[in-house]
Amino acid sequence: MPVYAVDKPLKRTSHDVVSRARRLLGTRRVGHTGTLDPLASGVLVLCSESSTKLVQFMDSDSKDYLAWISLGAATLTLDAEGPVTETAFATPPGVTEVEAVLRDFIGHQRQIPPQYSALQVGGQRAYAVARAGGALELPARSVVIHDLRLLGVYPSLAAVPPRFAPGEDNVWAPAESGRFFPLPEALGEFPTLVVWARVGSGTYLRSLARDIGERLGMPAHLSGLARTRVGQFQLSGACMLEDLPNAAGIDDLGALELSRLALDARTAKDLRDGKRPDTELQGRYAAVLQDELVAVVDADGHQLRVVRAWH
Missing domain, CATH: 2.30.130.10 (PUA domain)
Structure with a gap:
């Protein structure tokens, strides 16, 4: 059975997409190769029937993202789900300052995962403990960040250009005739960075947003996220979820890099x-x-x- 790249809608969990795909494809055997948070959109790779065997060989693929990082407010979830836990007056930082900070994150890093994540410690899911008001001791993990590009610094999320398009090496940037990306509702009027990121498996963009804010000396959260590539699967080739029954997909051999x-x-x-x-x-x-x-x-x-x- 084929492997599919689906354009995950905003406000749907990866499990929601898998459940819907099972109904659309008429099979219980559907899995995905890397979770996307509910407030993120973009490429979610689905494997169906015998192709579910491939998941273990594809979840280490590198990934590309567009990340909207709002400065001046931290949240429990590290993204726009909130609630806001800390605020600080923030003026838009200079481009040179932000680019210097981003360069420091390129390469191998030790990253502390979000409390609101599916990681397990002692058989407990971090997000379940966090929702109950607790917190697990989540050790820093080794991740690799291949590239970070600053696409702009804006006075608020509303001021960010709404459309983006891929350019050389599939680096996405603002473009008048590009693709429109829906974003979660803003938590306030906060200065916002737009960053293109190419990262290795296991990297949390929510944690990266938090850490970039800390380097800039202010609280921060991920106010929007779109995944534009997973391995060889590009957003331009991803189908809408409801179109899945008519999608051609890729065979097992073609899906493996x-x-x-x-x-x-x-x-x-x-x-x-x-x-x-x-x-x-x-x-x-x-x-x-x-x-x-x-x-x-x-x-x-x-x-x-x-x-x-x-x-």
């Missing part, structure tokens, strides 16, 4: 039977027989380890 390992019929059978033939290969591969996906394997230079085989 892995080097290909061509097999003969005997080796393909061995892999399907769980045998691990010796090899000098190193790395992760999509193992194929006549362009048909047989398995995803790991090789350590001596042995070929089957991660998942297809029958």
